[in-house]
Amino acid sequence: MNPVRSTAVNSRIVVNGGLLPVAVRTGGTQLEAAKQTPHGGTLVDLILKTDEEKEAAMAKCTKELQLTPRQLCDVELIMNGGFSPLTGFMDESTYQHVVDNVALPDGLIFGLPVVFDTDDEDLQPGDIVLLKDGERPIATVEFTDKFLPNKAYECKKCYGTSEIEHPGCLMVATERGKYYMGGKVTGLNLPIRDFPCKTPAEVRATLPDDVDVVAFQCRNPVHRAHYELFTRALDDPLVGPEGVVLVHPTCGPTQADDIPGVVRYKTYEVLKEETHNDRTRWEYLPYSMHMAGPREAIQHMMIRKNFGCTHFIIGRDMAGSKSSVTGEDYYGAYDAQDYAKEKGPELGVIPVPSLNLVYTEEEGYVTADEAKERGLHEKKLSGTKFRQMLRGGEDIPECNEYVTC
Incomplete structure (x- = not known):
């Protein structure tokens, strides 16, 4: 299927040879509701209106x-x-x-x-x-x-x-x-879902057009360790002043043993209510995970570009998976980060490596390197145990260092 290609012509736009009207700012430039340009130059909208x-x-x-x-x-x-x-x-x-x-x-x-x-x-x-x-x-x-x-x-x-x-x-x-x-x-119509999913145009309209927007992707239920990770990403030297983070988890199908999307969505709603951070935006993505490691990281970055993001947080083992027989990882811990750094300039999205955070008895959340250097006592909760506790309706402790995305 041929993609849309476009060039701006005053207040109209050429799309596959035909002229379509576009909204313009008072300055006469093509409207982009966020700082980032859509992938390929034009944000596609195929939904009939009447x-x-x-x-x-x-x-x-x-x-x-x-x-x-x-x-x-x-x-x-x-x-x-x-x-x-x-x-x-x-x-x-x-x-x-x-x-x-x-x-x-x-x-x-x-x-x-x-x-x-x-x-x-x-x-x-x-x-x-x-x-x-x-x-x-x-x-x-x-x-x-x-x-x-x-x-x-x-x-x-x-x-x-x-x-x-x-x-x-x-x-x-x-x-x-x-x-x-x-x-x-x-x-014709957007699906009716338990987790509301705004369109790229709707999300872009809520984003500032003069600061960096950092996307946080996750396929798992969220918790405090994630919050520490994506808010601290705003302090990365790659992110400009006053940047904001778009928390944008996937809530569609994923691998068999993951928590259902509706449950994942509810964990984000709870954290959103508990934090109230002006530099954090919360939306949901109807995406079907492939667990494709490096190539899926590129897919996620491309999608978030269309939603208006300029930066993308890349965690360790991003979209990684294990053999259902041997339990061995299919990708190296930093394969996705390395591939994102290679492709980022071409894609037009800046990858931001996530911090390796741990929870310590003495200082709360710190980087793993700091905890090791200072001899701090770490408290850990594995992803498997975390999912088991959620399924069993148990209380999740605050000291959860599980931050797989």
Whole structure:
């Protein structure tokens, strides 16, 4: 699927050869509600605005399909601009280029392929299909091609392994359908979720346009150690004065043993109420985790660029995963950080390495290096134990150093 490409022309914008109006500031420049420029130059918005337009779009459909939870996340981020500059699911050539080169065919960096999967033998290029979540119409898709992917090759390139013990490979092999299909998406309605998800345009409108915005990504329930991590990131020399942090956790599907998204969302709401920090903003992302380590870090940075972020906190073992058989890590602790530093200048997002914080009996939260140098006594709670306590309804202690993202 071809991405949107644009160039500014006074108060209008050229999009794929056609002129569309854009809002302008009093100074006459193209409106960007935040300091950051969207990926590819234009923030995509594929959602129809009137009932008449929506009815006309649905009238063209000859088939209906129910979206899986992962597909629902992808459709939402395509149509609201989170995956800008995409305007639909990737066709075979675009998919292959992203798998091979971590970039779209025009060279624009893109971390992971975005595909529509199906086992339906009857679906064919040219079909216009209504995509639904239960009874709610979400979007239409006009399919352009259908192909058999080499899933083992895709996994090897995107996840660094084709072992089924990797949760991303397991998802590709057992959850995704036999075929992938490319197609142009037309948005109808955003999903109704227990965790409210603002569009990139809505989030950008809340952000300052004159200071740095640091994104914090997490797939786990949040706690005080995370708070210490993302607020202290604002003191990093890479972040300008008066910067703000956008706490933007993923609440969509992830690996099997993770806490459900709705529960994760509720932990953030509690922390938000307890802290009331003017330099912290809180939003939620309908993204389906792949646990792809370095390449997923690039995907997260790209998405947050579309939401208006200039910086991105990269934790140790970002989006990492372990073998379900051996328990061994698939990625090194700093692989994602190193890859983000390499790709950051090209992407236009500055990676901010997260502090390795620990909780000590004497001083509370300090860096691990300081605790070691001063001989402070650390108190630890493993991620596994943390999830067990949440599932059991136990009280979570304040001295939790578990900060995996």
